[in-house]
Amino acid sequence: MSGTTSARMEEDPLPCGMTGKRVLIVYAHQEPKSMNGSLKDAAVMELGNQGCQVTVSDLYAMNFEPRATKKDFEGPLNNSNFFNYGVEAHTAYKKGFLSSDVVEEQKKVREADLIIFQFPLYWFSVPAIMKGWMDRVLCQGFAFDFPECFDRGFLQNKLALISFTTGGDAELYSKTGLSGDIKYILWPLQHGVLHFCGFKVLAPQISFAPEYTSEEKRKEMVASWASRLETIWKEKPINCTPSWYFE
């Protein structure tokens, strides 16, 4: 599939006994040579070297559809007189007629032990193309139900991590900076999306202001990410409660 790549490198012995761990990287950047592209490439390389099976969903290359519409349902609507996207997605998931692009992504999620979201921060959040991936792929019945959400969410045996670049520097995203503590903007993504689905959330990887720094510093940021990934399977999830974000 265009925009989807897999890397598997078998070595013997495998580091950390991590044979067969599977990683999905949901990646949203238009430019392969960008900092986000480099961070994605570094993850593919490092995790591949560990013997992990790595899949990349390159959303722009796939021209991934962000809009939640009737086109997502390849069977009869539950209620064609009153369109409720969430209800229809739930129904279509159970009956097996979600559109094939959504089904493909759900298959990748189901198979993954760890999902990494790699993106540039757009307006204190993910770019719309990645928001659309969340809106469409993580539907009721697949990622959660009621009361199967938060700690009981269906994806509770998986790890997730957001890795992103910012325009502003760390000072700007501090408690006294104009943009406020960077943790404030993690809440909707980490708690509202990932924790809601049950994911155990690993600490975010934040690469501050790569556009405004030297090539050497950018390389250090990429190397730091690769280095962290060497021991990623030993990391403990964060405690995804309000105190982590707001105190």
Added chain:
Amino acid sequence: MSGTTSARMEEDPLPCGMTGKRVLIVYAHQEPKSMNGSLKDAAVMELGNQGCQVTVSDLYAMNFEPRATKKDFEGPLNNSNFFNYGVEAHTAYKKGFLSSDVVEEQKKVREADLIIFQFPLYWFSVPAIMKGWMDRVLCQGFAFDFPECFDRGFLQNKLALISFTTGGDAELYSKTGLSGDIKYILWPLQHGVLHFCGFKVLAPQISFAPEYTSEEKRKEMVASWASRLETIWKEKPINCTPSWYFE
């Protein structure tokens, strides 16, 4: 333009002396008969009755493009060897070759005294189609520059308000609820998007859990919104600082 409607009702005398106030409603719901549709209709009616000129950008009806790509630029790229969306958007804005759908939305924003964002909460945020509107329309040079951001943002003479529906009830979105205080999720939207561009932010209009309540209660929520709009021009903006959100 498909999906764009205008309403102007002239009365004499006009309430509150509000002759000629212009309102843009950026609206994201697939179903006209939905609660979001009703809230949008109520705003068009009430503001129209006041003598305001109301424009609606009905994003799904417009099939609005959420993806930030090279297609947004109808002239030569600043750097075709290394695509940086933000830089290219800034350049294209200054040189006048942003794609026509973006230009059209910027014109509506420029003319508006008040912008209302009407949407159902998707994953603690706006639906992807509305995030795409923010990503593409509010570009550098048009909505902000450096240091012209936050209180110095280019849209500082305008008011903005987010009006949305939730799935969960108010208890779920309280400080002790599983989803946490609803104010936590307003920060990226109100501070990170609206305040960043200079907008004076009015208090949000939150319609909790319309799907799980009675028709009578839903009508009350719509009536309450219409009633608030009667005196909207007298409202004072919130103090968009961390203490409003997190204390």
